[in-house]
Amino acid sequence: MVIDGRRVVSFCSNDYLGLANHPKLIDAFKCAADKYGVGSGAAHLITGHSRAHHALEEELAEFTGRQRALLFSTGYMANLGVVSTLLRRGDRVFEDRLNHASLLDAGLLSRAKIIRYRHRDTLDLERRLSKHESGEKLILTDGVFSMDGDIAPLAQSAKIAKAHDAWLMVDDAHGLGVIGNTGRGTLEHHGLNHRDVPILMGTLGKALGTFGAFVAGSDELIEALIQSARSYIYTTAPPPAIAEATRASLKLIKKESWRREHLDHLITYFRAKAKQVGLPLTDSSTAIQPLMIGDPKEAFHISTALLGKGFLVPAIRPPTVPVMTARLRITLSANHSEEQLDKLLETLSELITLSGITQQ
Numbered sequence: 001m002v003i004d005g006r007r008v009v010s011f012c013s014n015d016y017l018g019l020a021n022h023p024k025l026i027d028a029f030k031c032a033a034d035k036y037g038v039g040s041g042a043a044h045l046i047t048g049h050s051r052a053h054h055a056l057e058e059e060l061a062e063f064t065g066r067q068r069a070l071l072f073s074t075g076y077m078a079n080l081g082v083v084s085t086l087l088r089r090g091d092r093v094f095e096d097r098l099n100h101a102s103l104l105d106a107g108l109l110s111r112a113k114i115i116r117y118r119h120r121d122t123l124d125l126e127r128r129l130s131k132h133e134s135g136e137k138l139i140l141t142d143g144v145f146s147m148d149g150d151i152a153p154l155a156q157s158a159k160i161a162k163a164h165d166a167w168l169m170v171d172d173a174h175g176l177g178v179i180g181n182t183g184r185g186t187l188e189h190h191g192l193n194h195r196d197v198p199i200l201m202g203t204l205g206k207a208l209g210t211f212g213a214f215v216a217g218s219d220e221l222i223e224a225l226i227q228s229a230r231s232y233i234y235t236t237a238p239p240p241a242i243a244e245a246t247r248a249s250l251k252l253i254k255k256e257s258w259r260r261e262h263l264d265h266l267i268t269y270f271r272a273k274a275k276q277v278g279l280p281l282t283d284s285s286t287a288i289q290p291l292m293i294g295d296p297k298e299a300f301h302i303s304t305a306l307l308g309k310g311f312l313v314p315a316i317r318p319p320t321v322p323v324m325t326a327r328l329r330i331t332l333s334a335n336h337s338e339e340q341l342d343k344l345l346e347t348l349s350e351l352i353t354l355s356g357i358t359q360q
């Protein structure tokens with residue numbers, strides 16, 4: 001990345017596979033802009049829905065093994081749309097405490113009662129579910145938690161959801177494209193399908209390298225969203241060129257597994273070396289590798305010092321994360337090299353030794 005003319009190595013993008021700058025995506029984007037123009041011109045249900053959008057929806061449905069998929073302009077809007085379509089006042093939504101803000105806001109907008117369970121604690125989830133047997137119930141969770149990088153225990157959640165007649169919805173913003181043997185995401189990682197997790201949300205602005213989001217599920221679910229999701233109906237469709245660029249990205253993800261393999265290698269490499277030098281690693285096995293600092297001022301201080309040495313690593317502080325869990329949110333990408341990780345770790349170990357923070 002270039003900041004004010006200075007080159008730095010970024011460790012904070014969600015472009016996990018390095019596809020945002022891939023020539024095939026750029027080409028697809030340019031060609032589609034020539035063909036369709038820049039803006040879509042209207043909402044999907046008026047005239048904004050082009051062949052490009054439709055083809056992408058079909059390909060996303062196929063990729064995720066579901067009947068249908070529906071594009072939303074952003075992941076934030078997709079979450080608002082699903083939850084407010086399925087739930088109303090008197091219903092209940094069960095949310096992991098560390099869910100993404102958009103899932104919480106989705107619960108608020110629906111007017112359902114929001115019940116938060118302890119992070120990744122399926123016993124707590126089950127206990128809370130069994131207290132409420134009336135009304136519609138929806139369990140909402142990140143697939144990969146965005147600030148911690150740990151993976152949701154979906155196999156247990158799916159069982160519990162079935163036993164309590166609740167819907168299960170997974171927001172796989174950080175899993176899709178990167179997790180699972182073929183990049184199908186957190187469900188593939190756990191060996192689950194559409195019967196286990198009937199509602200899947202994925203974003204296109206992270207591993208897919210473009211912009212926007214989709215919901216995939218049954219014909220009935222998608223039809224309900226088209227009829228009722230206000231964040232789908234009352235907004236301009238994304239540019240068709242974005243859809244074409246995403247189609248190009250999806251092709252690469254299906255065809256070329258070396259990016260995922262290289263990224264997996266970098267994750268293992270980073271963790272082994274970080275452990276050697278005593279950095280405060282967490283339990284994450286994904287591309288999100290936060291270093292827990294605790295004190296927000298200290299986190300900010302280290303982040304600023306890192307930038308001075310040519311590394312862009314943001315300090316994530318409350319209220320984005322719980323009090324006294326300020327952290328350096330390091331994200332790895334298939335575009336990184338071992339040498340870049342070596343240099344980052346060397347600098348980090350100097351700074352963290354200076355600050356007296358070591359692995360708990």
Ligand SMILES: *Cc1c(COP(=O)(O)O)cnc(C)c1O
Pocket residue numbers: 073074075076077100102142146171173174203204205212213
């Ligand atoms: C990024 C993110 C979103 C929002 O997606 P946008 O397309 O950026 O609006 C939703 N959920 C999770 C878990 C995310 O990380």
